[in-house]
Amino acid sequence: MNGTTAPREGGPPPNPFLPLQRRLQVLLDKSTPHILYRWLALAAVVCMYGVRVFFLQGFYIVTYALGIYILNLLLGFLSPQVNPELEGPTLPSKSDEEFRPFVRRLPEFKFWWSSLKAVLLGFTATFMPMFDVPVFWPILVLYWFILFFVTMKRQIMHMIKYRYVPFSFGKKSYGGKDGKAAKNSK
Template identity: 50%
Template sequence: MSEGDSIGESVHGKPSVVYRFFSRLGQIYQSWLDKSTPYTAVRWIVTLGLSFIYMIRVYLLQGWYIVTYALGIYHLNLFIAFLSPKVDPSLMEDSGKMKNFGLSLEGSQSLNSGLILILFLRHSATKGILVAMACTFFEAFNVPVFWPILVMYFIMLFCITMKRQIKHMIKYRYIPFTHGKRKYKGKEDVGKTFAS
């Protein structure tokens, strides 16, 4: 392997200026994300506010329906990912590894880590809204289309997808939320000394 063959390295073996710039930009972005972690309500308000601003912009401009449709499909995909467990029970059933899997789904944090997935959902939804908002500044993305057809197709796609997902949830007896699940406790007397 010769010098400069690895990604981000210049001919002299040092990271290139562009690589260092984007690396530093990524570090700053991650730092701001980490600082915003405790403010869950504020982050959701910002996401909903951006969504509201986007809807007003599309309504006032009377266009960019394809971009809005793509954003809706992206959000539907994120929602389905939220409803799905990490490990698909149907795949485990096919491989013969499934033994009484329905009972093991209750209270199992390895299958559906809701908090992390909700944070990912909000972050991804916000990025999607920002990309869609940026697309509304370019006339090339304003494809003329009869928008009621897109709305009907989205509703049909949503209903079919949710019907399939709900059937899957019923068949394998899992719920995507941690509220109402059984909580298993360990030994309560650990650490107490015996009186002699």
């Protein structure tokens, strides 16, 4: 008898959602290399959420909470895994020091997956009238922008102080013999 369907004595009951969880994990594993399509799918879901909120003219608290959560995820995405303030600088400050690559506190895939789950949860919340709290939304927008700019200013100052860039475009790329040969063959 299959161990996933039959209850075990003394153990926890079987998980009825296990086949669905496995299917979801397979889909997530297959989507990992398709970065552009994943982010386009997230953008489509965010647009659907925005259209729903626009036509309902409500759920501003849900949108505000969603915006703060995604801002928190963005900070984790832009931050190094090792905080140089606490453990000292890990990036080279002189030309003869060893190079250590930038490692994010929150990897790109987890940033995307957490954002997608949050937007889908917010979208689901728009179907529940108890979350439609009447507020003066321009104050929330203004407060969110102030929070965004203050937080990003602090993060950018941290990047400048410890000299790290969390993005790979615009960085120098060094190639050994293989890199030079590939450039010369073109």
